Amino acid sequence: MYEKIWNVGNHLHNVKVLRDGQGQLFVSYRQRYNQRVAADEYGPCPYCYGYYPKKILWRHNQKCKFTNAAGSRKRLALESSVLLPKSKEGSTILRRVIESMRNDEISRIVKSDSTILAFGEKLCTKRGHDEEQHNYIRQKLREVGRLLKDLR
Structure with missing residues (x-):
C-alpha cells in the first residue's frame, strides 16, 4: 500500500505538470537513457497510478499487484486516459x-x-x-x- 500512496502523490504532481505544461514527470518505468519519450506518451495505470509508456501499459497490467483481472488493451488505454487532465x-x-x-x-x-x-x-x-x-x-x-x- 505504501507503493500505491507514493504513486498517487506522483500522479497528483504529474497532473499538475501536464496541465501547466512545465516541469518533470515522475514515472515508474523509464525507457533506455538514449531514447527520449515525450510526456504525452506516458499514461497512468488505473490501479496503482504508476506512469508507464502507453505502448507497454498492458504489459505492466499483467504484473500489477493492485489489479484482479487483466482487461483488454483498449479498455486499459481508455481507463488510463480518463485519469489524465483535459487538454x-x-x-x-x-x-x-x-x-x-x-x-x-x-x-x-x-x-x-x-x-x-x-x-x-x-x-x-x-x-x-x-x-x-x-x-x-x-x-x-x-x-x-x-x-x-x-x-x-
Missing part, C-alpha cells in the same frame, strides 16, 4: 462549438451542467480536430441537454 485546446474547440449553439433553454442547460461540459470535452478531444464534426458534437450536446430537461 487546453479541447476547451477552445468546445467553447467555439457552444458559442455557435442557438440561444435557448437547451443551450443554457448545456452551458450550466458540468457533466455535459465534461462529455463535450471528451467529444472534442475525440472528434474536434475535424471542423465537419462540430455539428455532430453540437447535436450530441443538445440531445443530452434535452434528456436532462425531460428528466428534471
Whole structure:
C-alpha cells in the first residue's frame, strides 16, 4: 500500500505538470537513457497510478499487484486516459462549438451542467480536430441537454 500512496502523490504532481505544461514527470518505468519519450506518451495505470509508456501499459497490467483481472488493451488505454487532465485546446474547440449553439433553454442547460461540459470535452478531444464534426458534437450536446430537461 505504501507503493500505491507514493504513486498517487506522483500522479497528483504529474497532473499538475501536464496541465501547466512545465516541469518533470515522475514515472515508474523509464525507457533506455538514449531514447527520449515525450510526456504525452506516458499514461497512468488505473490501479496503482504508476506512469508507464502507453505502448507497454498492458504489459505492466499483467504484473500489477493492485489489479484482479487483466482487461483488454483498449479498455486499459481508455481507463488510463480518463485519469489524465483535459487538454487546453479541447476547451477552445468546445467553447467555439457552444458559442455557435442557438440561444435557448437547451443551450443554457448545456452551458450550466458540468457533466455535459465534461462529455463535450471528451467529444472534442475525440472528434474536434475535424471542423465537419462540430455539428455532430453540437447535436450530441443538445440531445443530452434535452434528456436532462425531460428528466428534471
